[in-house]
Amino acid sequence: MDSQRRLEDLPWPAVEAAARRVGSTVVLPIGAVEQHGPHLPLGTDGCFADSVLDLVLKQLPAELPIWRLPLQSYGFSPEHTGFPGTVSLSAELLLGLLEAVGEAVAAAGFERLVLFNGHGGQIALLQVAARQIRRRWPQLAVLPWFIWSGPPQLLDSIPEPERSQGLHGGRGETSLMMALRPELVGPLPAAAMAEEPPSGLSLEGAVPCAWISRELSANGVVGDPSGAHPGEGAELLEGLVAGWLQLFTSLLTSDWPQRRPALDRVQRLPAVPQQ
Numbered sequence: 001m002d003s004q005r006r007l008e009d010l011p012w013p014a015v016e017a018a019a020r021r022v023g024s025t026v027v028l029p030i031g032a033v034e035q036h037g038p039h040l041p042l043g044t045d046g047c048f049a050d051s052v053l054d055l056v057l058k059q060l061p062a063e064l065p066i067w068r069l070p071l072q073s074y075g076f077s078p079e080h081t082g083f084p085g086t087v088s089l090s091a092e093l094l095l096g097l098l099e100a101v102g103e104a105v106a107a108a109g110f111e112r113l114v115l116f117n118g119h120g121g122q123i124a125l126l127q128v129a130a131r132q133i134r135r136r137w138p139q140l141a142v143l144p145w146f147i148w149s150g151p152p153q154l155l156d157s158i159p160e161p162e163r164s165q166g167l168h169g170g171r172g173e174t175s176l177m178m179a180l181r182p183e184l185v186g187p188l189p190a191a192a193m194a195e196e197p198p199s200g201l202s203l204e205g206a207v208p209c210a211w212i213s214r215e216l217s218a219n220g221v222v223g224d225p226s227g228a229h230p231g232e233g234a235e236l237l238e239g240l241v242a243g244w245l246q247l248f249t250s251l252l253t254s255d256w257p258q259r260r261p262a263l264d265r266v267q268r269l270p271a272v273p274q275q
Contacts, residue, residue, distance in 0.1 A: 002057070006070075018065065021065040023254075026069060028101055028116065030115060030117045030119070031048070031073050032046065033074055034077040035086050038189050038221075040173065044177060045075070048173075048176060056244045075119045075121075076088060076125050083220050099133055102129075102133035113142050113143070116147065120204065123144075127144045129142075151243020151244060165222075166225075168223060171227050172228075
């Protein structure tokens, strides 16, 4: 990875100059330290966010004003705390951490902050963080992005029901890890979900529930990794990089979202006169 894209490798005058550029954008990759079944490492989500971001940044034209921060490894993972090794920050702690990052990025003068998230269990929390940062520092545009939901038709190669039900340590994540870090992939376990939701309902998506992995699966896998293979992982990686390359390029070559100052105080309606 080009060190000129990494803020932690730059001295402060170079950071100051970077922030002054029109459309200056900082990306914070965010993962989690949580169980991913008996065959995948605890840092799976962080590996995905970090690796995809680096591959995208390598292909972006050097003149585009984008830089990255170090991976935020710890995330919000209470659904996986029934297994050894999972380290979950509280919602309040992660929100505070992200607000601190947002404050620093805004104070430096950057125009955009992208929260590049690899963990599905904290999508909503990062959306909340983005709105809170935006409200406190209206000069900073904040974009909470989830790596699996950006590129279209990304999972089309994975057959149903695994495509929609393989939420954690399943075929997609296992294949991708085989392509990125095959030495970290252990023997593939069988599917181990205790029960599936009733017809029309889902674990995630349009009609979700707050699930706990230990209640769904004896080995922590929510899905079926048995069909995973490196070739499929290479295709997924190619789709992720190509899709996010297009999306980042679209953002960086635009002035979107246009930033408008937020109100400093809530405008209240006049009190109703008492009769």
